Every structure is written in C-alpha cells, then in structure tokens.
Amino acid sequence: MKNHDYDLFVIGAGSGGVRAARMAAGFGARVAVAEDRYLGGTCVNVGCVPKKLYVYAAEFGKSFKDSRNFGWEGGTPVFDWATLRDHKKAEIARLNTIYGNLLSGAKAELIDGRARLVDAHTVAVGEARYTAEKILIATGGWPHIPKFPGSELAISSNEVFDLAQFPKRLAIVGGGYIAVEFAGIFNGLGAKVSQLYRGPLFLRGFDDDLRAHAAQEIAKSGVDLRFDVNVQAIVKTATGLQVLLTDHTTLEVDAVLYATGRKANLEGLGLENVRVTISEAGTIDVDADFRTSEPSIFALGDVTGGIELTPVALAEAMSFARRQFGGVESAVDYDFIPTAVFCQPNIGTVGFTEDQARARFGPLRLFKSTFKPMKHTISGRDERTFMKLVVDRASDRVVGAHMMGPDAGEIMQGIAIALRAGATKALFDSTIGIHPTAAEEFVTMREVWRED
Numbered sequence: 001m002k003n004h005d006y007d008l009f010v011i012g013a014g015s016g017g018v019r020a021a022r023m024a025a026g027f028g029a030r031v032a033v034a035e036d037r038y039l040g041g042t043c044v045n046v047g048c049v050p051k052k053l054y055v056y057a058a059e060f061g062k063s064f065k066d067s068r069n070f071g072w073e074g075g076t077p078v079f080d081w082a083t084l085r086d087h088k089k090a091e092i093a094r095l096n097t098i099y100g101n102l103l104s105g106a107k108a109e110l111i112d113g114r115a116r117l118v119d120a121h122t123v124a125v126g127e128a129r130y131t132a133e134k135i136l137i138a139t140g141g142w143p144h145i146p147k148f149p150g151s152e153l154a155i156s157s158n159e160v161f162d163l164a165q166f167p168k169r170l171a172i173v174g175g176g177y178i179a180v181e182f183a184g185i186f187n188g189l190g191a192k193v194s195q196l197y198r199g200p201l202f203l204r205g206f207d208d209d210l211r212a213h214a215a216q217e218i219a220k221s222g223v224d225l226r227f228d229v230n231v232q233a234i235v236k237t238a239t240g241l242q243v244l245l246t247d248h249t250t251l252e253v254d255a256v257l258y259a260t261g262r263k264a265n266l267e268g269l270g271l272e273n274v275r276v277t278i279s280e281a282g283t284i285d286v287d288a289d290f291r292t293s294e295p296s297i298f299a300l301g302d303v304t305g306g307i308e309l310t311p312v313a314l315a316e317a318m319s320f321a322r323r324q325f326g327g328v329e330s331a332v333d334y335d336f337i338p339t340a341v342f343c344q345p346n347i348g349t350v351g352f353t354e355d356q357a358r359a360r361f362g363p364l365r366l367f368k369s370t371f372k373p374m375k376h377t378i379s380g381r382d383e384r385t386f387m388k389l390v391v392d393r394a395s396d397r398v399v400g401a402h403m404m405g406p407d408a409g410e411i412m413q414g415i416a417i418a419l420r421a422g423a424t425k426a427l428f429d430s431t432i433g434i435h436p437t438a439a440e441e442f443v444t445m446r447e448v449w450r451e452d
C-alpha cells in the first residue's frame with residue numbers, strides 16, 4: 001500500500017466524497033480529495049440546503065395572510081429577492097468553510113482542481129499526478145437540458161438560486177420533485193409560475209392517490225399546472241421570453257427553468273484510460289461493494305444512478321469506508337427509504353406505493369384520511385391534508401405511508417422507523433396518538449377505505 005502517495009484518492013467533495021474521505025481517514029487511511037467547484041457538492045451549494053432555505057422564505061408569504069384571523073394586523077410585508085439570495089450565499093459560504101474544516105480535521109488532504117483518471121491507480125489534477133491504492137469516484141450529477149430551438153435561453157437548478165433579478169413570470173419544465181419544489185418556491189415568493197409537464201400527471205413514482213391530491217393542492221395554491229404539454233421553442237423578445245408549447249399556446253415569461261433530469265458528472269474524468277464500464281443510462285456500473293469493473297476504482301452516490309438523495313450517498317460512503325478501510329462488512333439497506341417533497345404543503349412518503357405493494361405482496365387493505373388542518377379552520381386557507389396507509393392483508397404489515405400536509409417530511413421520518421421495524425396495522429392502532437396533531441391521524445385510521 002505504501003508504494004502509492006495515498007491509500008484513497010476521492011474525486012469530488014460532495015455528500016458522498018466528503019463522508020467517505022473522513023471515515024476512511026478515521027480508520028487510519030492516507031486520504032486525498034479533489035474538488036473543482038465547491039465543498040459540500042450539490043446538496044450544500046445548489047441542492048437540498050439552498051432549496052430548503054428558499055422553501056422557508058416562500059412559506060412566509062401565506063403565513064402572513066394566515067395570521068390575520070388569529071388577530072395579527074398590519075400591511076403585508078414586501079419580499080426582496082436580493083436579501084434572500086445574499087443571506088443564502090452567506091450561509092452556504094459558512095457551510096463551505098465547515099466542510100473544509102471537517103476534511104482538514106480528519107487529516108484528509110484537499111486538492112483544489114478538476115481530477116482526471118490517468119490509469120487505474122493515478123489521478124491528475126492540473127499538471128500534478130497522484131497515485132493511490134484505491135480511487136473513489138463521487139462526482140455526482142449535473143442538470144441536463146435537452147437541445148431544441150432556444151434551449152440555450154433556459155436555465156437549470158444550478159443558476160436559479162442566484163439570479164440577478166427575481167423572475168416575476170417563470171415557466172418550470174419538468175414533473176419530478178425538483179420541478180415541483182421550485183414551482184412552490186417561486187409561487188410562494190410571489191412569481192406567476194407555470195409548471196409544464198409532458199405526461200398526464202407529475203411526480204411519477206409516487207403513490208397515484210398522493211399525486212392526484214398534490215395536483216389539486218398545488219393548483220389551488222396558485223401554480224398554473226399544465227400536463228400533457230411540452231416546450232417546442234423559446235424565443236427572446238423585447239419584454240422577456242416567449243415559450244412556444246406543443247398545444248400551440250404560448251407563454252410570456254422572464255425565465256424558463258428546466259428541471260427535466262440530471263446526468264452523471266463524467267465529463268473530462270478520463271474514463272477512457274481505465275476499464276470502468278458505463279450503463280446505458282450513462283451512469284457508472286458498480287457492484288454491491290461500490291467497485292467498478294476496474295478493481296481499484298470505486299464509485300458511489302449520484303454518479304452511479306441509484307437513489308439520488310444525500311442520505312443515500314452518505315450511507316453508501318459509510319458502507320464503502322467501513323468495508324475497505326475498517327474491515328467491517330456493512331451493506332446499505334435500500335428498503336423503506338423515506339423521502340420528502342418540499343412543496344406546499346409538504347409531501348412525505350416511505351415504502352411502497354399502492355401499485356408497487358400489490359405487485360409485491362398481493363391483496364392489500366388501504367386506509368385514507370383527508371382533512372383541513374386545524375390551523376386553517378381559523379386562517380381560512382383552502383388546503384387539505386392527505387394521508388394514506390398501504391397494508392399487506394396477509395401479514396397486516398404496513399408497507400407504505402404517504403402524506404401531503406404540513407410537516408409531512410418531519411412526520412415521515414418516524415413512520416419510516418416503524419415500517420422498517422415491520423410494524424403491523426394493529427401496532428399502529430394500539431399506539432396512542434399525540435393530540436392535537438395531524439400525525440395522530442396515522443394511528444387513528446380505523447375504517448378500511450378500500451381492500452382487495
């Protein structure tokens with residue numbers, strides 16, 4: 001091992017790379033990490049963190065209105081984009097420093113620059129060459145905007161956080177969670193938002209009842225939702241951008257945000273110099289140990305095209321470091337990964353959708369609850385919460401929980417533990433609720449809504 005400069009060379013200091021580097025160094029490995037853009041990667045700089053900060057900003061708008069019937073008086077405050085953007089920038093800069101300190105504290109060496117594979121044990125950063133026993137590719141993903149007339153006028157999630165001017169009229173293209181979240185953010189901040197999706201209903205992969213409820217609530221909240229439509233062209237005009245749609249209508253907007261997908265970040269990585277194989281989807285193929293087809297090279301996180309979430313990249317990094325440097329077997333358990341969509345109200349979900357559960361387990365019992373949140377009985381806001389439990393009839397095990405309502409993400413984390421523990425519906429029913437909360441509804445859904 002000591003013949004190489006390092007035991008581990010990590011390419012990319014994002015969620016997965018930083019965690020793998022720190023843990024491997026903690027096991028005594030000599031570690032270097034190359035990063036060419038920003039410490040903390042997508043999540044910290046142009047993903048989860050700035051997104052959630054903007055979600056908080058967006059939710060104030062409606063809360064000011066909600067407060068009136070609770071006795072709060074006064075004019076509605078005015079939103080200033082530059083204030084939000086610049087406070088966000090300062091917070092991200094603080095986090096970048098923390099990530100740098102985490103690496104130096106762990107005695108992992110940070111190398112500033114874009115890394116390129118030279119051979120199975122050598123990485124180049126600029127003119128410098130480094131050798132390592134093992135190399136980890138954790139280069140994440142990058143937004144992909146398809147080519148069409150005027151596509152160069154569209155922006156991606158990378159740019160939207162730092163726009164010089166607030167886009168008062170915004171078209172968002174895409175139906176995944178990122179598109180849905182940005183629609184909620186800019187709608188909440190006061191923009192006129194149109195969300196365009198080429199399929200019949202957005203949030204593919206989520207439970208169908210939840211998707212239908214989300215479409216209804218998001219439309220009520222003011223987003224102009226348009227399904228079965230796509231963009232043909234974008235044309236610059238004197239007053240903004242004209243978006244020509246496949247249904248022969250047009251939209252006049254200030255910006256067009258494309259959130260239609262991300263691709264593995266492999267550009268200039270030097271993969272042609274090693275035997276790493278790439279899948280049809282353009283992601284790096286790995287085995288259960290995160291090993292590529294080149295035995296000394298590993299990959300994890302978004303670049304492998306698995307479940308593209310920060311906690312998954314972190315879990316993979318910990319598993320990798322434990323196994324390769326700690327001598328501990330620790331496979332990642334991908335079952336029952338909870339997730340949230342920070343739209344308004346939030347979505348939280350864990351486990352199987354109804355359709356997936358039926359295919360996997362057979363006959364089901366389904367429980368559903370929809371209600372107006374207690375707060376809005378007074379605020380007057382027209383918003384309804386949705387909750388659904390999917391239960392395997394044979395075992396009584398709860399195999400899916402889906403919610404759209406305030407704090408759904410927070411609530412679902414605890415439900416995820418119960419589902420992973422194999423909780424039955426009887427156990428949910430015998431659990432005493434916390435009153436008055438929305439969450440207690442999960443333990444008081446007595447009536448079967450539908451069953452097979």
Ligand SMILES: Cc1cc2nc3c(=O)[nH]c(=O)nc-3n(C[C@H](O)[C@H](O)[C@H](O)COP(=O)(O)OP(=O)(O)OC[C@H]3O[C@@H](n4cnc5c(N)ncnc54)[C@H](O)[C@@H]3O)c2cc1C
Binds near residue numbers: 047301
């Ligand atoms: C808008 C948005 C919102 C999101 N919201 C959430 C959320 O709420 N919750 C959640 O769990 N996940 C969220 N995600 C997903 C999450 O950000 C990713 O799953 C996570 O960051 C993946 O981590 P990673 O380590 O694989 O890659 P990344 O975090 O992307 O890190 C890769 C790093 O590698 C660097 N790099 C790339 N190539 C090279 C090279 N050749 N040399 C040197 N450095 C290189 C990059 O600059 C980057 O810093 C969001 C993503 C986006 C885009």
